[in-house]
Amino acid sequence: MDIEHEIEIIKRGAVDLISENELRNKLKKAKSENRPLRIKLGLDPTAPDLHLGHTVVLQKLKQFQELGHTAIFLIGDFTGMIGDPTGRIEARPPLTKEELLKNAETYKEQVFKILDPNKTEIRFNSEWMESMTAADMIRLCAQYTMARIMEREDFKNRYTNNLPISIHEFLYPLVQGYDSVALKADVELGGHDQIFNLFVGRDLQKAYGQESQVIVTVPLLEGTDGVNKMSKSYGNYVGIDETPDIIFGKLMSISDELMLKYYILLSDISVDEFRILNEDVKNGKIHPRDAKVNFAKEMIKRFHGSAEAEAAYMNFEKIHKEKEIPDDIEVVKLKKENDSIWIPKLLLDMGMVTSTSEGKRMIGQGGVAVTDAGSMTKITSESIPVDKADGEIFKVGKRKFKKVVFEE
C-alpha cells in the first residue's frame, strides 16, 4: 500500500500524531528493510471489563495490524504487583501473579474479538523489570529531570495545591517509558490523556541510544449521553460483554452526530466508505436510523457474532415497530437496592411522574405498562421483582417511554 494512504488510515480519528514526518520516515525505512513496525499499546493489569471506550485504541491497533505491522500488547504486571505501596489509593491494591495472569486471560478473550491473535505479541513488563536492580533504577532515573516530570498535569496540580506526591510515583512513568526501550517500539498508542507517559518513552529511547517512537493518541470516547466520557460510573457506557439486546438498545438511543463519531472511531468501514456514509446521512440519502442499525449490528457482530446481531435487530424491531415504541428511548441507570421494586417510587426516580401518589394513581387508572419478553404489558400491582424491571422499557400514559437498568 502507498505510504500516504497508510498515513491517512493511521490519522483517522487520532488526536495527536507526533510526528507525521517521523512516521513517514519510519514507514519508508520499514518498507525498504521489508520489516513491520512495532506498535506498542500498554495496558493496565487490573481486572478488565471493557466497554466501547476502551476499544477505540484497540481499533487503532487493529488498523496498524491490518497494514501489516506488529501489534504489541503490553501488560504492566510489574507495576501492578507493586500497586500503591503507600496504601493511599485504595483502588490500587497490589495484585498477585495469579490475579495478573487471570486478568491477562480475560483481556485476551476480550481483545481478540478485535485483534488478530496470530499477529499480536503479548508481553509483560516483568520480563525486564523483575531482573532490574536498584542500581539500574537509579541510572534510569538519572535520565529524567524533575522539571520534565512536573509537566504532567496531575503532578503539577497536586504540587501547586500542596497535595502529597510520593517519590515512587515519579518512577512509574519512567518504568512505562523504559518499556518502550525494552520493546524497541516504533510507535506507541494511547488515549490522549496518556500523552505525557508516551513522551517519556520517546525521551528515554533517545537517552538509551534508540530512535524515538512515534506517538499516536486517540480521543476519549463520549458516552451514549454525548456529554461525558464513556465510563461505568457515569452509566453512559456500552459494555462489550453486555447482552446483544442491551447493546442494540443503547446504540439506537444515541444522537445522529454521536453516531458519526462512533463510526470514525469504532467501525471497520474504510476511510472512503465513511466519507460516503457521512455525505449520504447529511444529504438525506440514508436515514440516520438505518445507519445506527448498521453500526449496532457491526458492534454486536464483533463482540457476540452475526446471528446474535441479527437476533438483536429483530427483537428491537419487534418491540419498537409493532408496539409503537420509539427508537431513541432514554436509558436511566439506578442503583439496585432491593429485590422487589415499588413502582410508584421507581417512576418518580426515572422522572416519569412528579410524585409517588401520581404514580399510584396512574397504575390505578391502567396507564402504566412494561415490556415483558418483548411485549408491552399493563401493570396491575404496585410492586414487581427487580428482575422483571431490569433492562425493560416502562411506558406512562400514551407517550412517555424510558428504559431502566439496575446496577450493583
Next chain:
Amino acid sequence: MDIEHEIEIIKRGAVDLISENELRNKLKKAKSENRPLRIKLGLDPTAPDLHLGHTVVLQKLKQFQELGHTAIFLIGDFTGMIGDPTGRIEARPPLTKEELLKNAETYKEQVFKILDPNKTEIRFNSEWMESMTAADMIRLCAQYTMARIMEREDFKNRYTNNLPISIHEFLYPLVQGYDSVALKADVELGGHDQIFNLFVGRDLQKAYGQESQVIVTVPLLEGTDGVNKMSKSYGNYVGIDETPDIIFGKLMSISDELMLKYYILLSDISVDEFRILNEDVKNGKIHPRDAKVNFAKEMIKRFHGSAEAEAAYMNFEKIHKEKEIPDDIEVVKLKKENDSIWIPKLLLDMGMVTSTSEGKRMIGQGGVAVTDAGSMTKITSESIPVDKADGEIFKVGKRKFKKVVFEE
C-alpha cells in the same frame, strides 16, 4: 557512668541533638538491656585526604565509643559505584570496586588514629543495596513525599532557579536513609550541613517499623583564618598527614578564641578540664600561647606520635624563641608554578613588599632573610630553589614575618 553525664559529653560542641529526651530514653533502655547503642557515621567513598575539619565528627564518634557504644563506620560504596550517571558533575565519576576498597583502606589508616579499631564496625552499604531490586527501590520511594524531599535546601534552590534536578538525585538521600534501617542505627552523626539526610533516616526507620534514630550534628570547623570553613580550597586547613612542623606552625598561628573552639571540638580533654582551661585562659592564669602549644602537641601526638610532637615543639621553640620570631606568623599559600623562585615577586605575592623593585632593593640592602634548617639566614641572591622556600619563614626588615607554603 551516670546518664546525665553521658548526655553532657555527647552534647559537647554539638549543634543539633534531636532529641535530648529520645537520647535519654535510648541510653536508659540500652543500659537496662546491657547493650551498647549503635552509632552510625556515613562517609563519602571518594579518596580521603583528611584535615582537622573532617575529624570533628570522628572525635564525636570516639566519645560515644569511649562511653561503651558501638561505632559504625559506613562507607557509601553503592552510591559511589554509580556516581552521577548524568555525567553533569565531573567531580563525581563512578568509582570501581578496587578504587573503593583502596579508599576504604586509606580511610581506616587515617581514622584509626582517632577511633579504636577493635570497637569499630566498618560497613559498606553495597551489602544491602546490591541485592536490592528495582521493585524494592520503588517501595522505598513510596515512603517519602516530594514535598518532604524539596525541603532540602539545594533542591529547593535549584527548583526555584529553574536549574535541573535529575530524578535519581531524590533517590540518593533515600538510600542514605535506608542505610539507617539496614544498620538499625540508634544514633546518626553528621556535619550540621547533613541534617536533612539524617532526618530522612529517622523518617524511614519509622516507616519500616523501627524506632527513629537520634540525630547529633557537629559544626563545620572554621579554618586557621577563623573566617571560612576549613577546606583545602581555601588554603586554611591543617591536614592530618602534613608534617609535624607544618601542623605545629599552623596551629600556633590561630587566634586565642579559635584555639578554644578547637579544644572543644578536637581535643581529648574532658568537659571538666576544658571548663577549667577556659577560665584559666580568660583570667590570665594560663598564657594562650601555652594552651596552643599543648593543643598543637596533642594533635601531632594523635596523628604522628609523641616523639614527633615533642620534636615539632622543640623546632618551633628554637626558631621562634632563639631567633626572636613571633609565634603567630601568618601562613601564605601559593601555587607552585616553577622550580625556581624569584624572590622579589614572591615577597610581593606574600604582601611583604608593595612592588618587586622594593623587594629587589630590600634584598640589595641585606634586609631579607629566610629560615634554613631552623636558622634565619640572610638572602643574597634574587632566586632560590622552591624547596628552599617551601614551609619556610621569610623576614623583611626588622618586624615583618610570614611563612610560605606551596601547593601543587
